[in-house]
Amino acid sequence: MNISDSNGHFPILVAEDDPVARKILEKTLIKEGHEVVSVENGRKAFDLFKQRFFPIILTDWMMPEMDGIELCRAVRNHQASGYVFIIILTSKDSKDDIVTGLNSGADDYVNKPFNPPELKARIKTCMRILELERSLKEANENIRILSITDPLTKSYNRGYITECLPKEINRAIRYERALSLMLCDIDHFKKVNDTYGHQAGDQVLIEVVHSIKDSIRQDLDWTARYGGEEFLIVLPETGPQGACILAERLRNSISKYKFIFQEKAIHITCSFGISGFDSVTSDENISSESLINTADKYLYQCKLEGRNRVKAGYMDKAQSLKFKDKLLISNDQ
Amino acid sequence: MNNLAEPIDMKEVMEILDGDKELLIECFDELLNSMPQTLAEIQSAIEQGNASSLDEAAHKLKGSLKYMAAGTAADVAYQLKTMGKEENLSLADNIFSTLCEECEKVQDFMERYKVGI
Ligand SMILES: [Mg+2]
Numbered sequence: 034m035n036i037s038d039s040n041g042h043f044p045i046l047v048a049e050d051d052p053v054a055r056k057i058l059e060k061t062l063i064k065e066g067h068e069v070v071s072v073e074n075g076r077k078a079f080d081l082f083k084q085r086f087f088p089i090i091l092t093d094w095m096m097p098e099m100d101g102i103e104l105c106r107a108v109r110n111h112q113a114s115g116y117v118f119i120i121i122l123t124s125k126d127s128k129d130d131i132v133t134g135l136n137s138g139a140d141d142y143v144n145k146p147f148n149p150p151e152l153k154a155r156i157k158t159c160m161r162i163l164e165l166e167r168s169l170k171e172a173n174e175n176i177r178i179l180s181i182t183d184p185l186t187k188s189y190n191r192g193y194i195t196e197c198l199p200k201e202i203n204r205a206i207r208y209e210r211a212l213s214l215m216l217c218d219i220d221h222f223k224k225v226n227d228t229y230g231h232q233a234g235d236q237v238l239i240e241v242v243h244s245i246k247d248s249i250r251q252d253l254d255w256t257a258r259y260g261g262e263e264f265l266i267v268l269p270e271t272g273p274q275g276a277c278i279l280a281e282r283l284r285n286s287i288s289k290y291k292f293i294f295q296e297k298a299i300h301i302t303c304s305f306g307i308s309g310f311d312s313v314t315s316d317e318n319i320s321s322e323s324l325i326n327t328a329d330k331y332l333y334q335c336k337l338e339g340r341n342r343v344k345a346g347y348m349d350k351a352q353s354l355k356f357k358d359k360l361l362i363s364n365d366q
Numbered sequence: 367m368n369n370l371a372e373p374i375d376m377k378e379v380m381e382i383l384d385g386d387k388e389l390l391i392e393c394f395d396e397l398l399n400s401m402p403q404t405l406a407e408i409q410s411a412i413e414q415g416n417a418s419s420l421d422e423a424a425h426k427l428k429g430s431l432k433y434m435a436a437g438t439a440a441d442v443a444y445q446l447k448t449m450g451k452e453e454n455l456s457l458a459d460n461i462f463s464t465l466c467e468e469c470e471k472v473q474d475f476m477e478r479y480k481v482g483i
Pocket of ligand 1: 426429
């Protein structure tokens, strides 16, 4: 999220009941290139803040309805999308209260009537801090992405499965929605490595992930590397029947695909084990483990029956919540 | 006879406004516009013996006057604010008359300035 404009200015919310002071604040800040929204008391400022995030708040102390101190506390207690830098304006005669202001959550204070160069300098300090916060957030986000990404294929990794699959399952159960899991394993992958080398194997893995990503819904479905040449595909809002159709399509296209490595064509096939449900009302027997184990069981069946095929199990709420075989297309080439 | 000191220190106000003459006129208009009402609020607070309303209204007027470098008038407003804060309005009537006189001078000054005298 980038909250500043292209020149690094941040929108500022001003709360000041004195119309003369408000006008001077507005104009001084606008001249500096900031977007300024000003209101005449803390209550209005907080109402506005709840609708729109402002990274900088400049507030007077004494105001009707809600004063600056109450505004500071309200903003600090509110779940905001980023850090809010609060500057409180104090009269010289209330200097004793500066400690109260800072303790209530203000980051800085400016004496009234303020001196424009001083105010501008204070805003610059606050922009430096917000800029620092932004770059830390960005770095954090990059680290987070790295921690859930498989470095070779750029699909998610097992850590992501552990983090997100239980959430997908809970959501599906709570809203009685469909959910399917698919384990896709490359058949005889060791042969690819042995025949063409590990670089070729790596390229096959990368391209298989591309095929998977191309055939699932970008914003809803996701895929993660489950093991060496095994990928988990999670399909919310999709029952086992739909998952089978998707798997069959993928199986077919991968089996026809020519992976080119150093001008040599490599042919591979994949096997797909599926588990899932159309809707369940109880979470009995349903967990990441049970769904993955079931998919794995059907994947194993595919291997036994000659590979390059799709097999699925499903849960039916009318039944005793045990996985049943799904009679399904189990194609050979 | 006119006072030797002007009710508004132009050098100081131009510093506060960073030399912005257009902003000065806007602020003068704002103050000319809001002052009568704020004075009325102060008067009714005194009449009703409402100390906290006096504190608030006088505080607000003092703020505006300070920004406009109207030192004398701001000081008088501050006296009234203190009376409100300390809940002692016994002399408030007298001080309010002084405030009205000082504010009138400030008003006159702003009006004159606007028409370029
Ligand atoms: Mg105020």
